[in-house]
Amino acid sequence: MPSATPKQLAQRKAFGARVRQLRLAAGLSQEELAHRAELDRSYVGQVERGERNISLDNIYRLADAVQCSPVDLFVR
Template sequence: MGSLITIFSKNLRCIRLERGLSQEELAHRAGLHRTYVGAVERGERNISIGNIEKLALALGVDPATLLQANDSNE
């Protein structure tokens, strides 16, 4: 199993793409900057719980979904 930040970043990107959203659109919906969302997806930023919640709400998922390991994370 990968690190939690790796799991989160992969889940975030996968769900964003499933929803057909660009990083810019996701950032706008979450009230965050596009470059921040990109850095989070690349695993370059250590994200706060508050921003996990903002991104989850913008994607329409439970925050725990973004933290769950699955087959695509390995």
């Protein structure tokens, strides 16, 4: 499988930083966010660090867990 480009890595990091920002604003730990989103805690950590190419399904799960629209997870 080809490696991610620098642009893709930057996009993943920006997305992860936004997830972390919204998680903290909601007063949630990674563990609680993972529980609410029905995801593994280590997966949430990898998303927040920009290490995962997250699926659309999981974007919706995270948005529901922090009670926002999926579009709000993307940096504006």
